[in-house]
Amino acid sequence: MKSIAIIGAGITGITTAYCLLKQGYQVTIFDKNRYPAMETSYANGGQLSASNAEVWNQASTILKGIRWLFNSQAPLLFNMKPSWHKLSWITEFISHIPHYEENTIQTVQLAIRARQSLIYWARIEQIDFDYRNQGILHIYRNATDFAHASRVTRLLARGGLIRQPVTAQDIRRIEPTLSGNFYGGFFTDSDSTGDIHKYTSGLAAACERLGATLIFNQQVQQLTCHPQQVTISSSDQYNAFEHHFDQLVICAGVASRHLAAQVGDRINIYPVKGYSITIPLLDTLSQSAAPSVSLLDDSAKIVTSRLGIDRLRVAGTAEFNGFNTDIRTDRVLPLIKWVEDLFPNVNTRQTIPWTGLRPMMPNMMPKVGHGHNPHIFYNTGHGHLGWTLAPATAEWITQIINTANQH
Numbered sequence: 001m002k003s004i005a006i007i008g009a010g011i012t013g014i015t016t017a018y019c020l021l022k023q024g025y026q027v028t029i030f031d032k033n034r035y036p037a038m039e040t041s042y043a044n045g046g047q048l049s050a051s052n053a054e055v056w057n058q059a060s061t062i063l064k065g066i067r068w069l070f071n072s073q074a075p076l077l078f079n080m081k082p083s084w085h086k087l088s089w090i091t092e093f094i095s096h097i098p099h100y101e102e103n104t105i106q107t108v109q110l111a112i113r114a115r116q117s118l119i120y121w122a123r124i125e126q127i128d129f130d131y132r133n134q135g136i137l138h139i140y141r142n143a144t145d146f147a148h149a150s151r152v153t154r155l156l157a158r159g160g161l162i163r164q165p166v167t168a169q170d171i172r173r174i175e176p177t178l179s180g181n182f183y184g185g186f187f188t189d190s191d192s193t194g195d196i197h198k199y200t201s202g203l204a205a206a207c208e209r210l211g212a213t214l215i216f217n218q219q220v221q222q223l224t225c226h227p228q229q230v231t232i233s234s235s236d237q238y239n240a241f242e243h244h245f246d247q248l249v250i251c252a253g254v255a256s257r258h259l260a261a262q263v264g265d266r267i268n269i270y271p272v273k274g275y276s277i278t279i280p281l282l283d284t285l286s287q288s289a290a291p292s293v294s295l296l297d298d299s300a301k302i303v304t305s306r307l308g309i310d311r312l313r314v315a316g317t318a319e320f321n322g323f324n325t326d327i328r329t330d331r332v333l334p335l336i337k338w339v340e341d342l343f344p345n346v347n348t349r350q351t352i353p354w355t356g357l358r359p360m361m362p363n364m365m366p367k368v369g370h371g372h373n374p375h376i377f378y379n380t381g382h383g384h385l386g387w388t389l390a391p392a393t394a395e396w397i398t399q400i401i402n403t404a405n406q407h
């Protein structure tokens with residue numbers, strides 16, 4: 001059987017490895033960190049959200065973005081310093097506005113397909129990842145936002161997803177801990193949540209049991225293609241290494257663009273920074289005052305997931321600021337304030353901030369397929385939905401690799 005290397009032990013790399021191992025391939029996974037899921041797959045919003053499959057390529061997103069430029073509390077922060085990477089990404093983002101409908105429908109179909117495999121793999125590999133199957137509630141504060149969401153609901157229905165419209169009273173019934181006035185919402189009972197880091201770590205252990213070689217603490221420096229092979233040059237703190245494989249899958253998150261360029265491919269992923277806070281729910285009052293249904297507040301662009309009895313994850317914001325991963329207090333405070341406003345009895349004395357870079361393609365669609373070189377494949381660029389989509393794209397790239405190997 002062919003030997004396949006995978007660069008990246010985040011959710012996309014580990015699910016890809018798992019699918020390839022099940023097909024009998026010899027799999028080696030490389031990651032520069034010491035453990036799996038230490039970058040963007042570490043502390044994300046936790047939502048397995050087909051209901052959030054709408055791509056952002058719309059003229060209204062651009063207009064909203066321009067308005068937000070002048071508001072320091074806005075969910076979007078844009079560093080105005082120009083770079084070719086940023087400019088080319090935005091130009092391509094705009095050029096994909098005509099594909100808004102078809103890309104949203106394709107994304108929701110992928111998200112629905114991913115659900116069954118994610119749960120099945122967790123069951124057979126006995127992965128505890130604080131899975132919660134209580135649905136996702138989208139909440140809106142005014143008629144305009146609700147009307148837009150109604151249009152999105154009709155579009156998602158064309159991809160097979162049912163979001164139920166709910167009134168302000170229904171919102172209180174579905175999530176009684178929520179304070180504040182809302183115009184209405186949409187509830188997707190088929191959506192769920194879970195801890196991406198626990199899941200990816202558990203599946204990585206399963207990959208090892210299935211015979212994968214996991215190489216941590218090694219950064220891939222250079223890729224070289226030969227007629228029948230790919231050479232990976234890597235290094236750790238002390239030594240340089242060379243490894244040879246029949247094929248390679250790049251699942252390197254925001255680093256995929258740089259690696260792709262080495263083998264002649266242009267994968268224009270931009271790192272869209274986001275923040276999360278994890279609130280330990282240490283006392284019984286906080287545990288009963290925190291939401292158990294997952295929420296998406298569309299105007300604030302904030303999502304929540306209840307992870308087990310004693311953790312609340314709250315995530316949001318988008319920053320166009322290059323590869324910067326600094327944790328800025330002024331970006332964390334709005335997340336804490338949001339919790340204090342909507343869940344006043346949750347104790348926020350202790351919050352654990354985190355930041356990650358969403359590997360975002362300009363068309364908001366994951367890049368799944370082969371490169372110019374027949375030995376190189378990609379499963380990357382999942383943007384704001386990597387947790388939701390990864391099982392489906394892992395199965396998809398495995399099919400593509402199987403087909404390539406039959407010829």
Ligand SMILES: Cc1cc2nc3c(=O)[nH]c(=O)nc-3n(C[C@H](O)[C@H](O)[C@H](O)COP(=O)(O)OP(=O)(O)OC[C@H]3O[C@@H](n4cnc5c(N)ncnc54)[C@H](O)[C@@H]3O)c2cc1C
Pocket residue numbers: 007008009010011012013030031032033036037038039040041042043044045046047048049218219220221251252253254255256272273274275276303315316355356357358359380381382383384385386387388389
């Ligand atoms: C704030 C925030 C909230 C989010 N919320 C959600 C959500 O609720 N639902 C959802 O579906 N998605 C969400 N996402 C998106 C999701 O987390 C990402 O799409 C997903 O984690 C990306 O996974 P990945 O495997 O592509 O990248 P990563 O997890 O970053 O994995 C890439 C791996 O490649 C390794 N690597 C890179 N370069 C090299 C190299 N040269 N050599 C060796 N190793 C290398 C890295 O160390 C890393 O481990 C959120 C993201 C953020 C930032």
